[in-house]
Amino acid sequence: MTHTSGALGLIIQITGVSNVVELEQKAHEFSRGEISETYGLTVDNRRRWTTADSVALRCSSYFEVNLIDQCRGTGMKVGAHQSIAGGVANAVDRQIDDGGNCGQIFTHSPQVWQNPSIDDDDAGAFISTSADHGISPWVIHSSYLVNLCTPKDGLRQKSINSMQQEVKAADRLNIPYVNVHLGAHTGVGEEQGLINAVSALEEIDIPEGVTVLIESDAGSGTKMGDDFEHLRFVLEECGHQLGVCLDTAHMFAAGYDLSTPAAVDETLDMFASTIGFDSLACVHLNDSKHACGTNKDEHAHIGEGHIGKAGMKAFINHTNLDSVPFVLETPSEDGRGFAWNIDRVKQLAEN
Ligand SMILES: [Zn+2]
Ligand SMILES: [Zn+2]
Numbered sequence: 001m002t003h004t005s006g007a008l009g010l011i012i013q014i015t016g017v018s019n020v021v022e023l024e025q026k027a028h029e030f031s032r033g034e035i036s037e038t039y040g041l042t043v044d045n046r047r048r049w050t051t052a053d054s055v056a057l058r059c060s061s062y063f064e065v066n067l068i069d070q071c072r073g074t075g076m077k078v079g080a081h082q083s084i085a086g087g088v089a090n091a092v093d094r095q096i097d098d099g100g101n102c103g104q105i106f107t108h109s110p111q112v113w114q115n116p117s118i119d120d121d122d123a124g125a126f127i128s129t130s131a132d133h134g135i136s137p138w139v140i141h142s143s144y145l146v147n148l149c150t151p152k153d154g155l156r157q158k159s160i161n162s163m164q165q166e167v168k169a170a171d172r173l174n175i176p177y178v179n180v181h182l183g184a185h186t187g188v189g190e191e192q193g194l195i196n197a198v199s200a201l202e203e204i205d206i207p208e209g210v211t212v213l214i215e216s217d218a219g220s221g222t223k224m225g226d227d228f229e230h231l232r233f234v235l236e237e238c239g240h241q242l243g244v245c246l247d248t249a250h251m252f253a254a255g256y257d258l259s260t261p262a263a264v265d266e267t268l269d270m271f272a273s274t275i276g277f278d279s280l281a282c283v284h285l286n287d288s289k290h291a292c293g294t295n296k297d298e299h300a301h302i303g304e305g306h307i308g309k310a311g312m313k314a315f316i317n318h319t320n321l322d323s324v325p326f327v328l329e330t331p332s333e334d335g336r337g338f339a340w341n342i343d344r345v346k347q348l349a350e351n
Helices: 022-030 043-047 089-098 120-132 153-173 188-204 227-238 246-255 261-274 308-316 338-350
Strands: 002-004 009-013 057-060 064-066 080-081 104-107 138-141 177-181 210-215 244-249 280-283 326-328
Touching: 009 064, 064 177, 080 338, 089 210, 089 338, 120 210, 138 153, 153 177, 153 188, 153 244, 177 244, 177 280, 188 227, 210 227, 210 280, 227 261, 244 246, 246 280, 261 308, 280 308
Parallel strands: 009 057, 080 104, 080 326, 104 138, 138 177, 177 210, 210 244, 244 280, 280 326
Antiparallel strands: 002 009, 057 064
């Protein structure tokens, strides 16, 4: 058996099977590590899988199957926030080029109030290309202008309307998650801000199959969501079943240390006791240009910021995060883009 990385990620060549049932059986055993020794692959190698949702397996008769379900959850999910310039389906191509197998998009410029405009062909191409290449899940990141905590009626209504458009787009694109920051209470107080966020979220009509994720924030100014307790409050009080997206750069800026293996354990233990990993649907994996507790939100290349390699490595390999997608929002600078950062994550997962 040989394995190589290609457009589809890991391709395993298995010989000595003559039908699909046998092939699937072998693939299943392989995914559980039961036949890894026979084929000279170690348990660590399995951790390296980048397309576990869509491992293309090829038997001696070149019979190809797509084992999306059988292999789900056995490998790391890592991808990046991709631009939809030229059409939403282009984000999938960009993800493939960068070596990612999950990802995030804005449905429109996040700096302005605007409705997503996606035509049917584009939506169809996004769905089919993602499926063909095993790229899932995708997340829609809502507009930066959305403020669920706001006491101002106009802004609140615009925020609700914008979120309504995002969940509709998610439904259309088969995207399971819409990510949102709680926003800022702008003087009305933390408690009232959170109450506002809960009621605003409850006004959104969320289609079946779509979950709104509330994201951890760096906590500058009066922004909420920098404390796990804020996220817990909204999760518990909201009538919708919500999920959580943790951003490593934001958590770190908010004062949750992630720069050493011990700090990662301590922070994730706190998360487990406050919120619990069952609610964690996505991680924004970013290093931080600023020190822990500074409340400054500026992302750095993985391992090159204040979280650093040791902290990132401990986080990436944390057992409770095995099946959680890592979505990168790292900068494009110093000649390094998403491909470099995704590769860095894979390296840290291996070694
Ligand atoms: Zn965000
Ligand atoms: Zn950020």
